[in-house]
Amino acid sequence: MRRTGAALSIAALAAGLAACGGGGSYATVIEKVQGDNKIVVGTKWDQPSLGLKKGANPEGYDVDMAKAIVKELAGGKDVEIEWKEAPSKNREALLANGTVDIIFATYSITDERKTKVTFGGPYVLAHQDTMVRADDATITKATDLENKRICQAAGSNSYKRITDPPPDGKLGLPAKLVGASNYSECVQKLSGSNLDAVTTDDLILAGFAKQAGGNFKILGDPFTDEKYGIGLKKGDVKTCEAVNKAVAKLYQDGTAQKIWTTWFGDAKGLTAPTAPPPAEGCA
Template identity: 70%
Template structure:
């Protein structure tokens, strides 16, 4: 019993450790402190979502990436920061924050009640809306309820499929559909193009990025139904309890809307997608807790 108790105490102590600086032993009480003092930070983003976070060269690019750069620079008082980019898939975001693999996450990270139990969220910095994407020549699916008995993608770590298959409060439509597993949304889209499933359902910003990429590359033709049925609040993920950074992130997001940066970035990354319009005001923030 004594050994178990000591182990539990040590584990609890480890969980309360601050944010470590790269290449050194110094730790900080918050990510904001680390950014301001060390001028370095590890940022988690998606690397497989065109328009949001896609790694094509030395670092990822997309709307989430540009938002991250803006917010981090604001946290540093306008000074440049050395950013190390880390791929953070839907399946490992909570673990990466908890174990210190990343300091902060910008990765189409929808704020949900279950996730708030493990993560402190800044923002949201934008609100997306779940929609459905099908093959361009598929006329059998014209609205979300047509997904009954259809094959839809279940991306690892994502809750989007539950909006189709589950009843409220976690779900939305409570429709019987066949789930087809995939490691991520790029695999979902590949399976859709290969006729291995009938639809991919997730946030319209994610779908717009994939549809645009396919068109530019001369690949499979996809269409988005244009019938959104949820609000997906994209938050900035932080280790649970880092309220100081959360409040600083919210201040940066507020400024980003006030100076027009959000509208510029939205047009840059999603301006070619039909049916999407740039937000004009910052969303209501979640409590920093």
């Protein structure tokens, strides 16, 4: 029997979403979770309070949100999670090639990324801010970054919010970009006076500032909304819809708020979320 184009498309999607390392193949991640009771989750491994690998597995806000949401996908059952590192520059590739099933990694939802990834959530709203050395009195607000040395972390769009005008950017300021492989390296360069500032999401900065023990300060001058999404392979709408229901439930029963307080409750200048941000829709 000759297959139609639609049938071929369905077959291709099912093949593309085959289970990673599980006992069978599934068309969607939620089917894999419920069928094999296993999942491969990508997180950051170098971001304090969000995703930081200190032992066998990472720990942090994104990690705990991943655990809670995966458990909801499994109907309340515990799930065997294999953790994989998901650096900013590799996130789309890790989903596309099936190395990971789902990503929780400070993954801001953008229109450009939506062309490659199906996003669940967002599960929290961050805001881009700026971190400088504690003794720097020359930079007090984001617009002071004009002609300053700022970090360009591989795979991150944060620097564009400074250097590009709307709609893709925000401030349209000339700045000197200093490359780094990730935000850990950005912070090292800032500590060594090879940078004037690190500008990215306030949750990321809060984790590094806490780890540094007073060597840095965050300006408290947020100028964007960053919608942290849950990355899925493009086309996995079924899992996306289930993820959105899980996010809503975690806020309704207070779990999401407890996780946020665990990791950011003592951070200055951050406002605890009381409800999930509006879902983006599963495109």
